[in-house]
Structures are given as C-alpha cells and as structure tokens.
Amino acid sequence: MGSWVHSSFCVARILGLLLLVGFVPNGGASEEASCDLFKGRWVLDENYPLYNPSSCPFIEREFSCQKNGRPDHFYTQYRWQPHDCDLARFDGVDFLERFREKSIMFVGDSLSRNQWQSLTCMLHSAVPNANYNVTRVDDVSIFTFTDYGLKVMLDRNVYLVDVVREKIGRVLKLDSIVGGKLWKEIDMLIFNTWHWWNRRGPSQPWDYVEVGGRVSKDIDRMVAFEKALMTWAGWVDSNIDPAKTKVFFQGISPSHYNGSQWDEPKARSCVGQKEPLLGSTYPGGLPPALSVLKNALSKITKPVTLLDVTNLSLLRKDGHPSIYGLGGTTAMDCSHWCLCGVPDTWNEILYNFIL
Numbered sequence: 575m576g577s578w579v580h581s582s583f584c585v586a587r588i589l590g591l592l593l594l595v596g597f598v599p600n601g602g603a604s605e606e607a608s609c610d611l612f613k614g615r616w617v618l619d620e621n622y623p624l625y626n627p628s629s630c631p632f633i634e635r636e637f638s639c640q641k642n643g644r645p646d647h648f649y650t651q652y653r654w655q656p657h658d659c660d661l662a663r664f665d666g667v668d669f670l671e672r673f674r675e676k677s678i679m680f681v682g683d684s685l686s687r688n689q690w691q692s693l694t695c696m697l698h699s700a701v702p703n704a705n706y707n708v709t710r711v712d713d714v715s716i717f718t719f720t721d722y723g724l725k726v727m728l729d730r731n732v733y734l735v736d737v738v739r740e741k742i743g744r745v746l747k748l749d750s751i752v753g754g755k756l757w758k759e760i761d762m763l764i765f766n767t768w769h770w771w772n773r774r775g776p777s778q779p780w781d782y783v784e785v786g787g788r789v790s791k792d793i794d795r796m797v798a799f800e801k802a803l804m805t806w807a808g809w810v811d812s813n814i815d816p817a818k819t820k821v822f823f824q825g826i827s828p829s830h831y832n833g834s835q836w837d838e839p840k841a842r843s844c845v846g847q848k849e850p851l852l853g854s855t856y857p858g859g860l861p862p863a864l865s866v867l868k869n870a871l872s873k874i875t876k877p878v879t880l881l882d883v884t885n886l887s888l889l890r891k892d893g894h895p896s897i898y899g900l901g902g903t904t905a906m907d908c909s910h911w912c913l914c915g916v917p918d919t920w921n922e923i924l925y926n927f928i929l
Contacts, residue, residue, distance in 0.1 A: 609659035611923055612882040616850045616889060619653040623914035624664055624922070625699035630913070632698075632708065632717075633691060636899045639912035644898040646848050649912065654886055654919045657854070662929060664922045666700020672928065673761070675723035679714075681757060682766030683732040685827045688910055689764065690715075690728040692917035693924075697726070714756060729756055732770040732779070735802045743781030745789065748801040754809045759818075764881070764924070765806070766824035768863050769909065771799045796866060803870035814876045822924065823871060825884045826864045829909040830891045834858075844908035845896040856888035879927055883920050890916050 627633060627640055627650075635642065654661065678693075680686040694717045698706065705720045715728040736750040757763055770779075772795050783793045785801055814821055833841025835858030836851055851857075864884050871880055887893075893916040899907035911917050 609656055611656050611659070611661065611926060612886060613854065614654055614656035614886070615852065615854050616652040616886075617655045618648070618651055620651065622653050623650040624918050625695055625914055627695070627914050629702065630695035630698055633695060633913050634687075636895060636907065636910060637688060637691060637913040639895050639898040639915075642895070642898040642900070644912070648848060649892045650914050652850060652890075654922070661922055662926050664696055664918075664925050666697045669925060670697060670701065670719060670722045670724060673722070673724045676761040677725045677727065678762045678764070679727040679729055679757060679760045680764045680766070681729045681731050681734065682824065683730070683769050684910060685769060686764070686766045686824065687728055687730070688913070689766075689824060689917045689920055690717075690726065692913055693921045694726055695913060696918060696921055729753075732767060733802055734765065734767045734806045737780050742789070744779065746780040746783045746798075748783065748785040748798060749805055751805050751809045754813065758813060761818070762820045762822070762928075764822045764824055766827070767802070768799070768826050768867075771795050796862065799863060800866045800870065803867060804873065807870050807874045810874055810878060811876050816877050820928065821876070821878045822927070823867070823878060823880050824920065825880055825882045826861050826867060827909075828861060828884060828888045830894060831908050836891055843896065843906055844891050844894040845906065847892040847896070849892050851889040851891065853889070856885060858888070860884055860888070881920060881923060883923070886919065887916055
C-alpha cells in the first residue's frame, strides 16, 4: 500500500488544504478557515451533470431514475457552489492516477452504495474504454479498474458494529466491531451509518441488543447509535495509520417525506419535486443524529474528515427517485438519490479534499 505522505512538501500541502476548508488534523475547526465547502447554494450549470447515466452500464435499477421513466432532467444539472470559494471540477483521469495501485472502500448501508456507484460512474465516464471488472466476496463488492490497479469497494455493514447470530437469536453488539478486520490496509475509507437505526418490525435485522455485557430486547435508538459510533471511533484510533490511510465519514444523508419541513405542507413526499430549495438553509433544521455524529467524531484523536453533506442534501428535495426508483412502480423512495445526481456532489467534494 502506498503512503499518503512522501515528503515534507506533501505534508505542507495536505495541512494547507485542511486549513483552507476548516479542518485540522485533530478533527477540530480552524478559526482561520477561509472557506467552508459545505456552506453554499445550488446553481444551475449547463456543464453538468458530470456524466450521462445512460453511458454508465452498472447503475442499479433503484438509482436509475431516467431509465425508469423520470421525465424531468434539471435535477441533474445543479452544481454545488460554496459561498467563499469554488469547487474544483471532478477530474476522473486525475483521480485514477492519484489512486493507481491503491484501494478505496465505502463502508455502510445503501447510502454508501449510492455514493460508491456514483464514484464508479464518474470514473468510468472519464475512461470509458478502460478495462474493469466487478466481483463480490461475501458482503464486499469490488469494482476494479484493472488498467490502473485501483479497487473501489463497498462493504455492506449497516451498523458498523457487529450483528451476531447466537442461541437466543440475532444480537446487535454495540461494543463489538470484529467486522473491522476488512477495513485494515485500505488506502481510503469512507464510512456511513444511520438509516437502519430506527428500523422496527420485520425489517429490523436483530432480535436483541448487547452493550456492556448486558443483553436487552431493545434500547433507545439514539443512545444505541451513539454507543456504536464510539465503538467505531475506538477502532479508528486503535487501527488507523494516518500516513497510510485517509478516513472520511459520510454525514447523515436526509430523507424528504414531509413537505412541511421545507414549507410545502401539501407535499406528502418528494414525488413531483423538480427543483431544490434555492437558499442556503433548510427550514426544517438539521436532524439530531448529526449532532451525535459530530460529538463522536470530536472524540477521535486520529484524523477523520466529515463529509458534512447533510445540509446541502436537505436542500435537494428534488433529487430522490420517488416513484422512479423501482421501474415506475408505486414504491416511494425519498431516501436514496438518483444517479446521476446528489451523490456526485458528495464525491466531487471528496475529490477536493484529496487534491
């Protein structure tokens, strides 16, 4: 695995970029920060989207809105514009060269899959004739750009901590993170968890929860979320070598099922939404889970960068599949994102952090 830091010059460049966008190595904010990449607004740009979704043959059906019959297209042409600076446009060839013979892994739920598929499309569109293959080993999907030796992987792990089948049933172990063995020696990790924490009934994939040696039938879900994040934070501090591995955390990706939250009370969901909110703040405010996440990140001593996509994504009530996620059926999806679409911006911001 290649080192992220090759000389004192590289160190200076990396620190300079972190200070520019408001992050310092211990995870705190710089008072001298001149630009926050996550504060801005959405603007129409005829030079977007970054790729044609019809030219990306591996977009999964639930994200393939245009193929599924979505008639409008302006939602694909919005570019995120920070208030105090400009994002560098994503350059797929440059990205591939920077990560030649390296590995990238997204770890999390279907929102991680959304971002993983976005990145593979962005890279494929830059080198459409390059060889690639897609394989799967257990819960890990591996997209390999063979001409560059780059592996872009997805580890489906919806809680980050372990769910173990025992005699009593499936146990969610908030103190255990054996699954972390898959994340070692990866050059860049992008983590995510949240959307499964409030699942109940048949869609809940565990029967009991264990923390501190005590097993119970249930637990306050926000408390469970926080305890799992602290277990993950401990894993990062114990296992990550910042000279070899860059760590990101995808912020809380929002859903849009209640129009009153964006001052449109007659809208019961995201269906029919064709443009974003054009301001910079979301009327309904930020989800409480984001504060829990930021608190956990503040406790980590190793460098972890938050991809703080929550507010910019909240403004994109138009970006979800709605009825166009599963082939035009009556299923309603206001949680995931169309591709091309909002996750491309997440990856464009990710690219700006690694420049």
